[in-house]
Amino acid sequence: MQRTVQDVISAIIAGVPGAPFPETIDTLKTGAADQPVKSVAVTFMATYEVIEKAIELGVDLIITHEPTFYGHTDEIDWLEHDPIYQAKRRLIDEHHIAIWRFHDYLHSLQPDPTLTGLLKTLGWNTYALPDQPFVCQLPPRSLHELTLEIKAKLGGATVRVVGDPQMSCQRIGLLVGAWGGRMHISRFSNWSLDTLVCGEINEWETNEYVRDASAAEHPKALIVIGHSISEEDGMREVIPWLQARLPEMPITFIPTGHPLRSV
Amino acid sequence: MQRTVQDVISAIIAGVPGAPFPETIDTLKTGAADQPVKSVAVTFMATYEVIEKAIELGVDLIITHEPTFYGHTDEIDWLEHDPIYQAKRRLIDEHHIAIWRFHDYLHSLQPDPTLTGLLKTLGWNTYALPDQPFVCQLPPRSLHELTLEIKAKLGGATVRVVGDPQMSCQRIGLLVGAWGGRMHISRFSNWSLDTLVCGEINEWETNEYVRDASAAEHPKALIVIGHSISEEDGMREVIPWLQARLPEMPITFIPTGHPLRSV
Numbered sequence: 059m060q061r062t063v064q065d066v067i068s069a070i071i072a073g074v075p076g077a078p079f080p081e082t083i084d085t086l087k088t089g090a091a092d093q094p095v096k097s098v099a100v101t102f103m104a105t106y107e108v109i110e111k112a113i114e115l116g117v118d119l120i121i122t123h124e125p126t127f128y129g130h131t132d133e134i135d136w137l138e139h140d141p142i143y144q145a146k147r148r149l150i151d152e153h154h155i156a157i158w159r160f161h162d163y164l165h166s167l168q169p170d171p172t173l174t175g176l177l178k179t180l181g182w183n184t185y186a187l188p189d190q191p192f193v194c195q196l197p198p199r200s201l202h203e204l205t206l207e208i209k210a211k212l213g214g215a216t217v218r219v220v221g222d223p224q225m226s227c228q229r230i231g232l233l234v235g236a237w238g239g240r241m242h243i244s245r246f247s248n249w250s251l252d253t254l255v256c257g258e259i260n261e262w263e264t265n266e267y268v269r270d271a272s273a274a275e276h277p278k279a280l281i282v283i284g285h286s287i288s289e290e291d292g293m294r295e296v297i298p299w300l301q302a303r304l305p306e307m308p309i310t311f312i313p314t315g316h317p318l319r320s321v
Numbered sequence: 322m323q324r325t326v327q328d329v330i331s332a333i334i335a336g337v338p339g340a341p342f343p344e345t346i347d348t349l350k351t352g353a354a355d356q357p358v359k360s361v362a363v364t365f366m367a368t369y370e371v372i373e374k375a376i377e378l379g380v381d382l383i384i385t386h387e388p389t390f391y392g393h394t395d396e397i398d399w400l401e402h403d404p405i406y407q408a409k410r411r412l413i414d415e416h417h418i419a420i421w422r423f424h425d426y427l428h429s430l431q432p433d434p435t436l437t438g439l440l441k442t443l444g445w446n447t448y449a450l451p452d453q454p455f456v457c458q459l460p461p462r463s464l465h466e467l468t469l470e471i472k473a474k475l476g477g478a479t480v481r482v483v484g485d486p487q488m489s490c491q492r493i494g495l496l497v498g499a500w501g502g503r504m505h506i507s508r509f510s511n512w513s514l515d516t517l518v519c520g521e522i523n524e525w526e527t528n529e530y531v532r533d534a535s536a537a538e539h540p541k542a543l544i545v546i547g548h549s550i551s552e553e554d555g556m557r558e559v560i561p562w563l564q565a566r567l568p569e570m571p572i573t574f575i576p577t578g579h580p581l582r583s584v
Binding site: 103105106107110124125128129130136137139140141142145146149205206209216217218219220236239240243244247257258260261262263264265266267268269270271273274275276278282284285286317318319320321 | 366368369370373387388391392393399400402403404405408409412468469472479480481482483499502503506507509510520521523524525526527528529530531532533534536537538539541545547548549580581582583584
């Protein structure tokens with residue numbers, strides 16, 4: 059049976075609790091809904107390199123977690139005359155690549171695959187609280203030890219840290235991606251966290267709250283691991299779920315990799 | 322003559338082209354407009370530690386560039402029951418510290434003191450284009466050399482980089498703070514930049530544009546130096562301007578320091 063882009067999207071949405079959502083940024087960004095699909099790739103972000111790899115693999119539909127055109131809503135009017143946008147668009151159009159975003163629906167799955175993926179990478183499955191899986195209760199260790207442990211499990215990635223290195227950490231919240239300061243800061247209270255591990259911050263928000271906490275003698279800690287690092291393993295994790303909904307469809311994972319190097 | 326908080330604010334606004342602005346987040350965040358002011362401190366951010374230092378110095382008005390309560394608009398309803406907010410609020414109220422934000426008005430000054438401060442720190446005054454001072458035209462150097470040079474001039478701060486280390490950099494845009502992806506990306510074209518040095522990014526925007534640019538064989542580079550690092554020198558730089566408008570008022574600079582350490 060020849061499947062179309064729409065068939066694939068519909069099969070995914072049918073598996074999401076409460077879907078379809080009246081408002082979502084999970085829309086088709088390139089290509090047409092009635093295009094045939096022979097092969098699917100799943101990725102954190104459809105970068106230029108990921109698209110080249112997809113073409114090489116004969117993929118015609120890329121399922122991406124994050125935007126393709128440098129903004130949350132993938133608006134393109136402001137980019138029309140930009141040479142990088144034009145080159146990327148040309149690559150996509152010449153090879154008839156459909157790109158669909160799988161963000162809001164993905165985070166609605168229970169459990170959220172991005173959390174499952176990060177827990178597996180950190181080896182913390184047994185520490186996650188059954189009724190609050192975003193919270194891990196660990197045997198106490200210093201922030202310094204915790205930082206080195208996380209760094210090692212993330213393959214040596216540079217992480218950014220706030221808090222006293224000697225502070226004892228044991229109740230650790232995980233918030234992948236970029237939830238923003240209000241969510242991060244509220245979770246410290248709501249989840250009684252001493253430590254938050256997150257993907258990305260605005261530098262006038264969460265880190266300043268944690269800096270103030272230490273100064274006010276309510277010690278807290280923050281470890282910022284990078285947005286793509288926090289979610290890429292989750293996109294790999296979702297493939298069996300997708301495969302169960304799309305039997306016989308070849309589904310490949312294409313790694314995006316973290317763009318920033320620390321010097 | 323006894324000056325009030327309002328006198329100080331009015332003296333500053335009187336010196337800003339086009340001021341007062343009908344909409345601005347430059348408002349009084351704590352204290353009252355009719356409070357007397359004997360001594361002013363200028364800072365990048367009124368953190369808990371900065372406020373403690375201000376109290377020690379006998380300061381009653383802090384002029385801060387960035388927010389005090391962990392969000393751009395300094396809303397506090399969501400923080401009412403938060404112990405860190407409560408502790409900070411107590412410190413402020415017990416010592417009758419007025420805090421006024423100097424952000425939108427500061428960036429409207431010609432030249433923008435945050436740019437002047439960063440140019441001075443980098444030693445690039447002679448490279449800034451007279452009609453486009455946010456653009457520096459440098460003798461060509463590799464991205465690797467440029468990164469090490471900037472890092473050294475910023476006192477060894479860890480910077481985050483995208484782009485081929487061997488790429489030649491010579492037309493460099495400076496955008497302090499957190500202007501966002503649209504501004505960053507548009508400036509690459511509008512200012513014909515090969516390299517952007519900026520304070521802070523959203524990790525699904527500027528860095529991904531630069532990563533795509535390299536892959537699409539239009540090499541570009543990005544150096545992210547940190548929000549507070551990009552603007553703190555500018556807050557020091559504005560003090561003579563303030564002093565000229567507030568003769569006889571003691572004005573002290575209190576450094577905030579960068580909150581994040583890279584491991």
